[in-house]
Amino acid sequence: MQKALSYTLLFLILLCPATFVAGAIPEQWRQEWESPSAEMRPLQIIHGGFVNHTTPEGMSYFKDKCGLGGIVTNLGSKNYLYDEEQWAAFVEAVRSARQVGLRVWIYDEDGYPSPEAGGVVLRGHPELECIALVYDKEKADPFSVRPAYEYTHAANNYAAARRYPNLLDAKATARFLEVTHQQYRDRLGKELFDQVEAFFTDEPSMNAINIGQIPEDARKNVRVDDPIDPDLKPLPMVPWVADLPEKYREKYGEDLLPLRKSLFEGESENDKSVRKNFWSLLGDLNARRYYGAIQDWCKAAGSSVPTPEQPNIPLRLAASGHSLHEEPTVAHPALDGNKIEILCRMDVPGLDMLNSDPRAVFWGGWRAAVYPCTAAELTDRRLVMTEISDFSQIMEGKGHVPLEAMCAASAWQAAWGVTEFTLYYGIQGRGEETHKKYCEFIGRLNAILRAAKPVREVSLYYPIAELQEEYLPQADPLSLDKQTKRMQETVKTFEHLGQELVRKQIPFVLTDDKNAVPAGKILVETNLEPLASAKLPAIEPKSGWIALGRFERDSRDIFLLMNADEKTYEGKLSVPLRGEPRSWSTLDPANGEITTAVFDKTDAADSITIRLEPKQTLLFVGE
Secondary structure, eight states: OOTTSOTTOEEEOOOOOOOOOOOOOOHHHHHHHHSOOGGGSOEEEEESOOGGGSSHHHHHIIIIITOOOEEEEEOOSTTTTTOHHHHHHHHHHHHHHHHTTOEEEEEOSSSSSTTOGGGTTTTTOGGGBOEEEEEOTTSSSOEEEEESOTTSTTTSSSSEEOOOBOTTOHHHHHHHIIIIIHHHHHHHHHHHHTTOOEEEEEOOOOOOSOOOOOOHHHHTTSEESSOOOTTSOOOOEEEEOTTHHHHHHHHHSSOSGGGGGGGTSOOSHHHHHHHHHHHHHHHHHHIIIIIIHHHHHHHHHOOOOOOSSOTTSOSSOEEEEEOSOOSOGGGHHHHHSOHHHHHTTOSEEEEEEOOOOTTHIIIIIHHHHHHHHHHHHHTTOOOOEEEEOOHHHHHTTOOSOOHHHHHHHHHHHHHHTOOEEEEOOOSTTTOHHHHHHHHHHHHHHHHHHTTSEEOOOEEEEOOHHHHHHHOOOOSSSOOGGGSOHHHHHHHHHHHHHHHHHHHTTOOEEEEOSSSOOOTTOEEEOSSOGGGGGGOOOEEESOOTTEEEEEEEETTEEEEEEEEOSSSOEEEEEEEEOOSSOOOEEEEOTTTOOEEEOOEEEOSSEEEEEEEEOTTOEEEEEEO
């Protein structure tokens, strides 16, 4: 990306208008809408402990009583990966799930974050532990390499304080695949394993960063597998691997060791160049040695034989899951190198959404969704996964959110392009009937949208190159306020522009210095006024609480609208005409109703009348 393309720029890609034909909603759409198949419905995350659900009758509970389409599951925590009774129960559970028509994904960890394998990866292999280059300016020789454990996410999470493997070390990933993925394959046997759709990897990161401590009330109850040294001096750190100097020399033609100080301080152009080179290289290694290795293993191990229950499953086993800490843009270099780059090595890239307040998308939740949705578009894939729950509300003492909030929180993610909903929504806390209604809601959304193509006429520049140049490691928890002025301005500009696009109902994806914008781009300064001339779909009156997604399917235009406000919204959606005049249908995923929309035609647009109750979602389909 040339320097002239500053981090303050917004890139607009105006795509060729689609053409549309008249006609009723196809019968296939209606059939799937009226009775969504398992492929369209959510998957429940179940961590071992099947109890009475290992039998077909037990698995029927999830399908028939709860309305689920599948499960994301793993071995129980007891003597993880070594308990024969749990292996037997797991195999029987998968067999029963498939027998009743439930989809099956495998969760690749005991707790989180991946790829610890519950500590098995490092057991007998301490050389595979995550390490960091630390900087202590008080010493004559300020640089040293030490394990990256204390003051990192590995020691500060809700699952377990446990030493962490090195994502930058190909041998660590190879061992993870050997003890986890290969074991699941061997234990299930070819017939059953060929029916597994995906592996779910959970919150991996390069780890060598202090992202802060979880609340003390929670921390004191987290099990400690590996003792934490409270006397270890907190120091600024960056991820490291033994062959990093060699790889740096191969890529950039210079020695890294004499340049190490630039990783921690310095404002010269040379300092920034070193940092950009360093983090770009780490992003490449992370994408290849961890995410790419898992994707390659899944591709080699996956089945090419669809099952009778699911004739349209992908022709290979999918690599899926989500990364750590999507929303804080400032943390991206240290956690991932480049978040888009790593997610492009997932067949079903995903996000983590712990907040079920529908307004979360407007507060910054969009930053979790835009990265996997961008990765899917860049790699010409459609499926995008979310791990969704009301964890935030529960931690705040508010309890489980009601059905309306569950549906609305899911709808804004569907508007972005999410198709695979993996659930931490508890069944017992809200009851089977509520769960079933939620699953039917998701099934109806996917009945219309899963085979549709998202339409995004705007691309926002993701300033990862500038973030890599500016990022300075901190000993204390990462804070944007303690970064450089340019870093602060870059992050705030990017996040402000994205938020404004969301509030103006303008769907978008990201582009960065490695992913070129197609020809025909328009450069716009930091205000969004030039978008008015692009004749994009718009609602009147304006509202900052309406989420909008736009899609195309079978030459039909589809819009999803969700009202996150506490007040009813009444207005119109203006849609530029595409060829011949059309009629419009309104589809309500909450109750399954399909009605004819009220609309006006002008010389320039279809104007659809909209009424959205608080937290309501509607689909509008041009016929």
